[in-house]
Amino acid sequence: MPNVVFVVGLGPGDPRFLTAQAQSALTQAEVLCGYTVYLDLVRPYFPDKLYYSTGMTKEIDRCRWALETARSGRAVALVCSGDAGVYGMASPLLELAEHFPDVTVEVVPGLTAALSGGAVLGAPLAHDFCVLSLSDRLTPWEVIERRLAAAAMGDFCIALYNPSSKGRPDYLARAVRILLANGKAPGTVCGIVRNIGREGQESRVLTLAALETTPVDMFTTVFVGNAQTRQLSGRMVTPRGYRA
Amino acid sequence: MPNVVFVVGLGPGDPRFLTAQAQSALTQAEVLCGYTVYLDLVRPYFPDKLYYSTGMTKEIDRCRWALETARSGRAVALVCSGDAGVYGMASPLLELAEHFPDVTVEVVPGLTAALSGGAVLGAPLAHDFCVLSLSDRLTPWEVIERRLAAAAMGDFCIALYNPSSKGRPDYLARAVRILLANGKAPGTVCGIVRNIGREGQESRVLTLAALETTPVDMFTTVFVGNAQTRQLSGRMVTPRGYRA
Structure with a gap:
């Protein structure tokens, strides 16, 4: 599934709070990208992925990296704690995605x-x-x-x-x-x-x-x-x- | 697991929005109880359960039935659409549970x-x-x-x-x-x-x-x-x- 960025709400972090939809998006993605602390929460459950982590204030860099990677043909999951939308990455990602018309963004909600x-x-x-x-x-x-x-x-x-x-x-x-x-x-x-x-x-x-x-x-x-x-x-x- | 009522937020209804925790609560419960329309959403995925459904305005009856059934030793899941708390059944259930000190209520959140x-x-x-x-x-x-x-x-x-x-x-x-x-x-x-x-x-x-x-x-x-x-x-x- 090329040219897609899933922006995925993990909920509090433990996999018991993941929805089946979030689980599926993380499984489909080739690369998992996000703030270091959140990536560390899912890494044990998806050991065979590529990981790209950035610091907390580097949100726009992270969004650009996700969109460029998706454009190159690798499905990306951009992970957020809680919900993808509520104070999450869906908003800056959708703003930046205006410049990537060939990339699809799919918002996957989670427990805020x-x-x-x-x-x-x-x-x-x-x-x-x-x-x-x-x-x-x-x-x-x-x-x-x-x-x-x-x-x-x-x-x-x-x-x-x-x-x-x-x-x-x-x-x-x-x-x-x-x-x-x-x-x-x-x-x-x-x-x-x-x-x-x-x-x-x-x-x-x-x-x-x-x-x-x-x-x-x-x-x-x-x-x-x-x-x-x-x-x-x-x-x-x-x-x-x-x-x- | 006797003497427990799980009050479970289903999210929008389709099982892809269930959290693993909600899936587990529905699996552990012997009886699924709720408003008819919501029960019909999960029935295909849990065919071997006992079902107890009531009309939309019978919330207190449903809570009492769930607590009495749990007290008799059968684990119950009281299902809500969306979240268990947000305009959901967790609130009236916890109020009534004051009269059932031997029953444990476990709130399982869901996507509102x-x-x-x-x-x-x-x-x-x-x-x-x-x-x-x-x-x-x-x-x-x-x-x-x-x-x-x-x-x-x-x-x-x-x-x-x-x-x-x-x-x-x-x-x-x-x-x-x-x-x-x-x-x-x-x-x-x-x-x-x-x-x-x-x-x-x-x-x-x-x-x-x-x-x-x-x-x-x-x-x-x-x-x-x-x-x-x-x-x-x-x-x-x-x-x-x-x-x-």
């Missing part, structure tokens, strides 16, 4: 952390929800602030991605203060999940007030409930109905 | 339509997004209106579930007017996907203004872009970065 982490906690996103990244690497902080305020005003459940990193240890605390200032109650039920589906997975249910002073790292996904969310036997459960 | 439909369109949800249901069966319309306004004010990408049904043919048009009144431009790039991953799948990219007068049915998921979303070679692509 909102779903895989949600399942660990219980059912935190059973009603209307937002997914929001706190990383300001590609987005101005003012846009992030405005979205946090809007999510709170709508009383959405929220999944927060990239809640922290070395350069910005206080971003989650800042986000919590914006949510509190825009209508989320301090007692709102929240949850955190670390290392979803990997060794050392841990999770915890806590209040929004407690979240403000809880240290988290870049391997953590944070969940904020709506006004109806409850803690039940240690799980975070949002009702499907919304009673006023 | 925002991800599976997003992959069909390209990468519509590559930046911060909301998932919002237009069904007012369990949620007052005022809450839905308030969330639509908040989603527009935050310039989120949006996936709209349940955009229409027989009893409310005009809900999508009403939703579009709320989005327009709260800051979404008429030219915002949007997409619709019908019968995701099933026979007769169809998709289309159009503007928000055009969406207002486009008829949709209950098998359709609607995507609304943010201010940066573009149409590229017939696909809907939201950039990962957000330029002001």
